[in-house]
Every structure is written in structure tokens, then in C-alpha cells.
Amino acid sequence: MQLTLEFGGGLELLCDSVKVHNVNVDLQNRAEKLTMKDLLCWVRTNVIKERPEMFMKGDSVRPGVLVLVNDCDWELSGQLDTTLEEKDVVVFISTLHGG
Amino acid sequence: MVEVEELRPHADHMSTIEDSDSVASIVARITLFNAGFEEHKQHFHHTQLHGTVGRDFDCIENTLDELKHKFTQLKTQLKALGSESRNGTLDVAKYRAKDDLASTRYHDPWALKLEEYKRYGRQLIMPEVGMPGQLRLKASSVLIVGAGGLGCPAAAYLAGAGVGKIGIMDGDIVEVSNLHRQVMHNSAWVGKSKAVSLGNALRLINPLPRYEIHPYHLVPENSAIAAGYSMILDCTDRPSSRYLISDMAVVHGIPLVSASALRTEGQIMVLNDPPVSSDSEKAGPCYRCIFPRPPPPESVQSCGEGGILGPVVGVMGVLQALEAVKVIMRPPDRPANPPSLIMFSAYGSQMFRTMRIRGKNPTCSACSSDTTITRQSLESGSQDYMAFCGALEASDVLAAKDRVSVMDFASMINRSGTPVNHTLVDVREKPQFELCNMLGSVHVPFSLLRRWKNAEEATTALSIDIESHEPIYVVCRLGNDSQATVNKLRELGIDRNGARKIMDIKGGWEAWRKDIDQSWPEY
Numbered sequence: 260m261q262l263t264l265e266f267g268g269g270l271e272l273l274c275d276s277v278k279v280h281n282v283n284v285d286l287q288n289r290a291e292k293l294t295m296k297d298l299l300c301w302v303r304t305n306v307i308k309e310r311p312e313m314f315m316k317g318d319s320v321r322p323g324v325l326v327l328v329n330d331c332d333w334e335l336s337g338q339l340d341t342t343l344e345e346k347d348v349v350v351f352i353s354t355l356h357g358g
Numbered sequence: 359m360v361e362v363e364e365l366r367p368h369a370d371h372m373s374t375i376e377d378s379d380s381v382a383s384i385v386a387r388i389t390l391f392n393a394g395f396e397e398h399k400q401h402f403h404h405t406q407l408h409g410t411v412g413r414d415f416d417c418i419e420n421t422l423d424e425l426k427h428k429f430t431q432l433k434t435q436l437k438a439l440g441s442e443s444r445n446g447t448l449d450v451a452k453y454r455a456k457d458d459l460a461s462t463r464y465h466d467p468w469a470l471k472l473e474e475y476k477r478y479g480r481q482l483i484m485p486e487v488g489m490p491g492q493l494r495l496k497a498s499s500v501l502i503v504g505a506g507g508l509g510c511p512a513a514a515y516l517a518g519a520g521v522g523k524i525g526i527m528d529g530d531i532v533e534v535s536n537l538h539r540q541v542m543h544n545s546a547w548v549g550k551s552k553a554v555s556l557g558n559a560l561r562l563i564n565p566l567p568r569y570e571i572h573p574y575h576l577v578p579e580n581s582a583i584a585a586g587y588s589m590i591l592d593c594t595d596r597p598s599s600r601y602l603i604s605d606m607a608v609v610h611g612i613p614l615v616s617a618s619a620l621r622t623e624g625q626i627m628v629l630n631d632p633p634v635s636s637d638s639e640k641a642g643p644c645y646r647c648i649f650p651r652p653p654p655p656e657s658v659q660s661c662g663e664g665g666i667l668g669p670v671v672g673v674m675g676v677l678q679a680l681e682a683v684k685v686i687m688r689p690p691d692r693p694a695n696p697p698s699l700i701m702f703s704a705y706g707s708q709m710f711r712t713m714r715i716r717g718k719n720p721t722c723s724a725c726s727s728d729t730t731i732t733r734q735s736l737e738s739g740s741q742d743y744m745a746f747c748g749a750l751e752a753s754d755v756l757a758a759k760d761r762v763s764v765m766d767f768a769s770m771i772n773r774s775g776t777p778v779n780h781t782l783v784d785v786r787e788k789p790q791f792e793l794c795n796m797l798g799s800v801h802v803p804f805s806l807l808r809r810w811k812n813a814e815e816a817t818t819a820l821s822i823d824i825e826s827h828e829p830i831y832v833v834c835r836l837g838n839d840s841q842a843t844v845n846k847l848r849e850l851g852i853d854r855n856g857a858r859k860i861m862d863i864k865g866g867w868e869a870w871r872k873d874i875d876q877s878w879p880e881y
């Protein structure tokens with residue numbers, strides 16, 4: 260499945276400072292759909308290069324990270340259960356605190 | 359120490375009031391003078407409190423008395439001016455009389471002062487503003503917490519637009535390293551209160567609003583200040599104040615515009631709009647609805663650590679002012695915008711993106727009906743925001759024997775006769791290393807070495823012989839990353855179980871600059 264992943268707010272520093280990743284995620288074991296839970300696992304193994312604890316906590320993202328699927332908060336689409344579709348854009352953004 | 363001489367220009371400035379001066383300009387000058395006076399008074403009390411008042415004590419007191427007297431005189435003078443105008447003896451009075459005459463004959467009294475029509479004319483003629491919008495602005499009061507990179511531009515636009523009352527809260531002083539982005543302060547104000555500095559600059563832009571200057575830090579115990587305002591702008595720079603300000607906005611039932619910026623990116627949200635106290639069905643989310651738990655402290659970077667591009671934080675501050683006036687001018691029957699987060703990325707393929715975010719969380723610990731956070735609990739100080747957000751562990755991660763002071767390091771490299779062969783590893787990031795570095799040092803950025811997996815990667819990058827006994831010294835900007843590096847090199851076995859010394863230079867280049875080489879740049 261073709262997806263665009265974007266990292267912002269400093270999370271890109273965990274993946275070689277690359278903000279936009281065009282990826283192809285294979286569905287596991289003839290599964291019919293890809294959920295955000297699956298994607299997080301995949302991202303952790305395949306995209307995050309260092310300090311995974313700065314990205315995830317347990318099986319979700321760490322506090323202070325917003326996840327947006329097609330410009331919409333994943334809270335509105337079912338969080339970990341959100342089902343992804345071909346060409347979806349998933350944004351991971353860490354909150355900033357400077358001023 | 360209070361600089362007595364600084365008070366004199368204020369006084370001189372005030373002594374030159376002429377009959378031809380307009381009342382408004384005199385009022386503006388008195389306001390300015392008063393602000394300068396208040397600032398010096400606060401400074402004076404502060405000095406007094408901290409017991410550092412020296413031989414200038416009497417002198418300062420006399421000057422302050424003099425100025426107080428002068429101020430009273432000027433107020434009387436102004437009053438007299440007002441009564442003279444009614445007798446028609448001054449030019450200003452003539453114009454005033456003409457206005458009055460016209461109004462009785464041709465129209466009802468104008469809703470705004472003539473000066474306001476002129477000053478706000480360019481926005482008044484817009485359908486988004488008009489008379490209703492301007493009157494809403496005039497009736498509004500905005501508390502700006504933080505007079506820095508966000509607060510400066512935000513406050514300037516709100517003052518210019520004619521917000522009725524503007525509060526500025528900040529306990530910091532202006533530093534020269536602020537001036538590339540905190541555009542309302544200037545070099546002459548370095549070392550003085552940011553809140554007072556910003557207040558003075560705003561009075562010069564527009565003397566008409568009321569300004570309340572709070573030259574101290576926000577803490578739960580003084581959060582009652584929000585009671586006097588109809589909106590808050592969060593222009594601060596750390597998670598603990600963001601949660602505190604959100605809770606303040608919730609308990610006082612006022613909307614909040616929260617923004618932040620770091621490096622090349624910024625984020626902004628309008629929260630608590632409309633506030634919970636109104637129709638709770640329609641109430642907007644608070645900061646805790648969006649971020650119920652604070653980020654781990656090690657993930658939080660400040661502008662001092664991560665850096666910040668001036669125009670980036672400027673854009674965010676300007677957007678804050680924009681969102682604030684949009685909320686203030688919104689007619690009561692118009693619904694609020696759905697909750698969203700605007701992200702700005704100066705180098706992104708799309709500079710601006712608006713993301714729909716979740717609404718109010720029905721079980722939010724701050725804004726739901728079963729909250730334990732009340733105005734009383736907030737002001738009593740029972741909410742510990744520092745503890746809630748956590749702090750980084752103390753920076754001394756290494757034992758004393760693994761650390762060397764800059765003094766000892768200096769005498770080691772300067773030792774005459776038998777110089778000690780060693781490797782100095784500088785682990786700052788590339789831009790910092792390029793700013794200033796020591797001849798012969800080896801540069802390996804911490805972000806890179808943190809990912810080393812075996813000793814070979816380390817020996818290659820450092821060009822060292824694994825069998826050598828030459829000590830390795832590690833240095834960074836402030837002495838934190840260098841300690842972590844020492845541990846990392848040990849984990850990789852570079853120290854061969856203690857056979858080779860790997861030492862951290864305590865306090866980094868900052869300590870070196872302070873104690874050894876004053877020609878090393880401070881940045």
C-alpha cells in the first residue's frame with residue numbers, strides 16, 4: 260500500500276532529518292486492511308532510526324505527538340483502529356513549546 | 359542598581375509642554391512618563407528588597423520624590439488645560455466646541471472619538487471590522503503572557519487595532535540574544551524588564567488602549583489576574599506554563615490563543631472558544647483536551663537549545679493577533695471555527711497547513727463537568743505544574759573522577775616540557791562547531807555518535823588506535839552531551855575497562871569561555 264508519511268516538530272530528527280517519506284507498506288499475512296496500529300509498528304521498524312522512545316510509548320505514540328490522517332486528527336477516525344487506504348497521507352507531529 | 363541619571367530625560371521631556379500641544383499628545387506623554395516612573399520605582403523596590411542599595415540610596419529617593427512632585431504638577435496642569443478649553447481660550451478648545459455644535463445639529467454623538475475614526479480608518483472600512491467590530495475590539499481586554507518572540511508582534515498588532523485593554527506579563531529581562539526576534543525591544547533596553555519594555559513600545563504605537571504591565575512570572579498563585587481580561591494569548595515557551603494558562607482560561611471562562619515555535623516551524627490553536635461557561639454543547643476544547651498528558655521532558659527543546667529563526671516566531675505571533683481579533687470581532691450569532699491546528703513550516707513543501715483536531719474531551723481533567731481544577735484550587739497553588747510536566751534528571755551523570763574542570767584541562771594542554779598527547783572530541787552539532795572550535799579538536803556531532811553500534815565506528819570517526827593509552831577528552835556546549843558521550847564510548851569498549859581514560863570537560867565551552875578564554879564567543 261502506497262502511503263505518504265510526514266514527520267514534523269522535530270520528529271524528523273529521529274529518521275535522518277527526512278520529513279517526507281513515500282513508502283510502500285505490505286499487508287501482513289494476507290490481512291485485508293492496514294490499521295494505524297499496524298502502521299505504527301511498521302514505522303518503528305522501518306523508518307525510525309534512533310531513540311524510538313521519542314516516538315512511541317507502548318503500542319501508541321508518546322504524549323505530545325499528534326497523528327493526522329489526511330489532515331484530520333486520528334482521534335476523529337478511531338486512533339489505532341483507523342483503517343488506511345491507498346495514497347493516504349499520515350502526519351506525525353510533535354508539539355513545539357518554544358516562543 | 360537604579361541608574362539615577364536615566365530618570366532625568368523623562369523629567370526634562372515632560373517640562374516642555376506647550377499650550378499648542380493637543381490634549382491627546384500630553385496624555386500620551388504623561389502615560390509614557392508614568393510608565394518610565396513605575397518601572398524605575400519597581401526596579402528601586404527590587405534593589406531595596408535584595409539589600410544591594412548602596413550610597414546612592416538618598417539620591418534615588420530624592421529623585422523619585424522630585425519626579426512624583428513633577429508628575430502631580432503635570433496632572434494639575436492637564437486638568438487646567440481641560441477647564442481652559444471649556445472657556446474657549448485654547449485652539450484645541452475651539453475645535454472641541456465646533457464638534458459639539460455640529461453634533462447637536464446634524465447627528466447623534468459619534469460612537470468613536472474622531473481620533474479613533476482616523477487611526478482605525480483602514481480597518482474600519484472593511485466589512486469584517488466596521489463599527490461593530492471596532493466597538494468589540496474596544497470593549498475587549500487581552501492578557502498576553504510572555505513578552506518574547508510571540509508576544510512582541512502579537513501585542514503590537516493588538517495595540518494597533520485598538521483592543522481596549524492590554525495586559526503584558528513577563529518576569530524576564532531583555533537580553534541581547536533576544537533582539538533578533540523579539541522585535542519590540544531594543545538594544546537600549548537590554549537588562550531591563552521585558553514587560554515594561556514592551557508596554558512602552560506599545561504606548562508609542564497607540565496611546566489609546568489601557569495597558570497593564572505585570573513584570574513578573576505567571577504562577578498559579580497570581581493567576582487571578584486573568585479575571586480582568588476577556589481573552590488570553592499564550593506566548594510562553596514551556597509545557598508547564600501552557601497547561602497553567604489553559605487551566606486559567608478554563609476557570610475564568612475566556613478563549614485562549616496558544617502558539618509556539620522552534621527552529622523553522624510553528625503551531626497555533628484557538629482553544630476554549632467558545633468557553634465552557636457558555637453553552638457547553640458548543641464549547642471548544644482546552645489544551646488538556648488535545649494533550650491530556652505532557653510530553654516527556656527529554657523531548658522538549660527550548661529556542662536556546664534548538665535555535666529559532668526570527669521571522670518564523672514572528673509569523674506565529676502575528677497569526678496569534680489575527681486569530682485573537684477574529685474571535686473578538688465575531689458577532690454573537692456566528693459559530694466559532696471548528697477546532698484546528700495551523701502548522702507553519704518555513705522549509706516545508708507547503709508552508710501552511712490547517713489540520714482538523716479533536717473537540718472537547720467529555721472526560722477532560724480540566725474542562726469537563728467532573729473536573730477537580732477550580733479557580734480556588736488553582737489560586738491556592740495546589741496544582742503543581744512543574745511536577746506534572748516533570749524535569750530532566752540532574753545533569754551530573756558521571757562520577758567526579760571521570761570529569762575534568764576547564765582549569766585542569768587548560769593546565770594539562772599548556773604544560774611546558776612534556777605535553778600530554780590526547781584526543782579532544784567536540785560533540786556539538788555542525789553549525790555550532792563551525793562557529794568556533796579549538797585547533798586540533800576532532801569533530802563528531804552527538805546526534806551521529808549516539809547511533810554508533812560498535813567500537814570500530816568510533817575508532818574510525820575519531821581516528822584513534824583502540825590499543826592506545828592516550829586519554830580522550832570530550833567537550834560540548836554546556837557539558838551534558840559530553841557526559842552522555844563518555845558513557846557511550848565506554849559502552850562501546852573504547853576505555854578497555856578503564857585502561858584508557860575518557861574524561862568529560864565539565865561545563866563545556868561555556869565554562870571554558872567564563873574561566874579560561876574570554877575571547878571565546880558567547881552564543
Ligand SMILES: [Zn+2]
Nearest residue numbers: 644647722725
Ligand atoms: Zn479540556
